[in-house]
Amino acid sequence: MIEARDLTKYYGRRLAIDHLTFHARKGEIVAFLGPNGAGKTTTMRILTGYMPPSEGEAKVAGFDVVEESLEVRRRVGYLPETVPLYDDMTVWDYLEFMGSLRQVPNLDDRIAEVLERVHLIDRAESFIGTLSKGMRQRVGLAQAILHQPEVLILDEPTLGLDPRQRVEVRELIREIGRERTVLLSTHILPEAQELSDRVLIINKGRIVAEDTPEELQLRVLGAQRLRLRVRGPGGAAQLAQLLRQFPGVLHVHTVDEEQLEIEAKPEEAEALRVRLARAVLEQGYDLLEMCEISLSLEDIFLQLVRDESAEDSDAESTTRKGARNSED
Amino acid sequence: MRAAWIIARREFNRYFSTTVAYLVLFLFLFILGILFNSAIQRAYQYSLFQGATPPDVQVILGPMLTLLVFSIPALTMRLLAEEQAKGTIELLLTAPVRDWELVTGKWLGAMGFLTVLLALTFIYPLALDALVEPGIDWGPVFAGYLGLFLVVSALTALGVAISAMFRNQIAAFAVTLAVFLFLWMLGALSPGSTNPVLEYLDFGRHFYRTFYRGVIDLRGIVYYLSVTFFGLYLGSVIIESRRWNG
Numbered sequence: 001m002i003e004a005r006d007l008t009k010y011y012g013r014r015l016a017i018d019h020l021t022f023h024a025r026k027g028e029i030v031a032f033l034g035p036n037g038a039g040k041t042t043t044m045r046i047l048t049g050y051m052p053p054s055e056g057e058a059k060v061a062g063f064d065v066v067e068e069s070l071e072v073r074r075r076v077g078y079l080p081e082t083v084p085l086y087d088d089m090t091v092w093d094y095l096e097f098m099g100s101l102r103q104v105p106n107l108d109d110r111i112a113e114v115l116e117r118v119h120l121i122d123r124a125e126s127f128i129g130t131l132s133k134g135m136r137q138r139v140g141l142a143q144a145i146l147h148q149p150e151v152l153i154l155d156e157p158t159l160g161l162d163p164r165q166r167v168e169v170r171e172l173i174r175e176i177g178r179e180r181t182v183l184l185s186t187h188i189l190p191e192a193q194e195l196s197d198r199v200l201i202i203n204k205g206r207i208v209a210e211d212t213p214e215e216l217q218l219r220v221l222g223a224q225r226l227r228l229r230v231r232g233p234g235g236a237a238q239l240a241q242l243l244r245q246f247p248g249v250l251h252v253h254t255v256d257e258e259q260l261e262i263e264a265k266p267e268e269a270e271a272l273r274v275r276l277a278r279a280v281l282e283q284g285y286d287l288l289e290m291c292e293i294s295l296s297l298e299d300i301f302l303q304l305v306r307d308e309s310a311e312d313s314d315a316e317s318t319t320r321k322g323a324r325n326s327e328d
Numbered sequence: 329m330r331a332a333w334i335i336a337r338r339e340f341n342r343y344f345s346t347t348v349a350y351l352v353l354f355l356f357l358f359i360l361g362i363l364f365n366s367a368i369q370r371a372y373q374y375s376l377f378q379g380a381t382p383p384d385v386q387v388i389l390g391p392m393l394t395l396l397v398f399s400i401p402a403l404t405m406r407l408l409a410e411e412q413a414k415g416t417i418e419l420l421l422t423a424p425v426r427d428w429e430l431v432t433g434k435w436l437g438a439m440g441f442l443t444v445l446l447a448l449t450f451i452y453p454l455a456l457d458a459l460v461e462p463g464i465d466w467g468p469v470f471a472g473y474l475g476l477f478l479v480v481s482a483l484t485a486l487g488v489a490i491s492a493m494f495r496n497q498i499a500a501f502a503v504t505l506a507v508f509l510f511l512w513m514l515g516a517l518s519p520g521s522t523n524p525v526l527e528y529l530d531f532g533r534h535f536y537r538t539f540y541r542g543v544i545d546l547r548g549i550v551y552y553l554s555v556t557f558f559g560l561y562l563g564s565v566i567i568e569s570r571r572w573n574g
Binding site for chain 1: 330331334335338342345414415416417418419420421422423424425426571572573
């Protein structure tokens, strides 16, 4: 239903998304997960035919988003992040306007049906300007599903809603997602976990991980993470240097002067802890605490995002070193 | 084109819920009324001395062109600037609507409102007809109104295009007015009609020399329709370029 290959978008010289390749099948709910400015909105705007990509191509419902933009737009329902609505129109008039632009058959019946579904039928004659944030969100959603689109693209659909409304909107998305393809973006991890069949983690315009929420969790459990609290001559940083060479240790990251986080291979978990404890003491440190950290999707997300920036700064320091060497 | 009509209808209805539109309508008719009144009084006083010719429809058409130059920017400034400021353009541009249909729809909506305004001013020719003996010649009235309608069409299309360039309505208003005044002054910038190109571009000249005097001029019609098409085309190009740049 959605097929994106090497999607790239520059705003002027700034690279917003960088060769994104992904897909979404019919009846699948796919979540885009990433921090603000990661490129989620840009990607969605390309898929909805709002703007063309700088490079790469995408097909939605079998149509090219650039060459057959109108066909794509006929088949896509879109809820932009800002939920833009005309405040001076009533809910009904607004849906009538959007519905007639989209040539929805039996429009009056359909509007009533959709308003029923988003629980706004009693506000049909209210001016949009008088509605609460949650209600506006539901008007936006009603607009997006009005023409029974094959593909629904929702940019942060639960942003700014209270918990009860959030549950309602999720319920609605799940219901819609049974027959249609839904691509949604969120920065709320439990939401992605709860709603979607597949999660695409996106950071700085690149997909850093893609899997089902369960698989991602398994992947997280695949590594063992320990938190150590130590006190000693060179502080945590110096100990971290030493532990990096330690067999079985994958990653060491200093939290503060006393705390370390270690990522290690899951094999021989206990034996490793014993060896670690011993090594800490041998180096003349006091071991105040050692505990296992269990990871949530949130952690893997942060981990992936951090790895990305670490790579960047590594590359930077290498080039700087290179520059210095050449000066010698 | 169907989408353009839907957008036009909404835009037309919207004018009747905005204060700016009512204000423009009121001021337009009010100022025109004052000018009309003083023209009639002056004509009456002259006629006491010398059997001067009674005033014709020019006493209405002349001020109307000036008033339109100042009113149209206030009516077109909102059309696309507001959609961009509020982000609502995102939903229009992701609906199955072509860029030119959006621009044409906006233009049509504004044309609808301005047609209502022109229709309301018709009370003045009717009043004039009742005041002078033996009534006025209706030929020049229709030629004049046809000319005004064409002027409105051209200026509104330019106004829509300029509105597409801005998010800020006030900026759109200022630039639109500046462009109108510039086009209006072009003829004056080339005294002695030495530069035929500048003279041709002057939208006032096409009106004053022909329609204003009761002459329906084909060149004038072609000129105003060309400017209309140019404005709508420019507006569509601006919307499309906005897509590319986000």
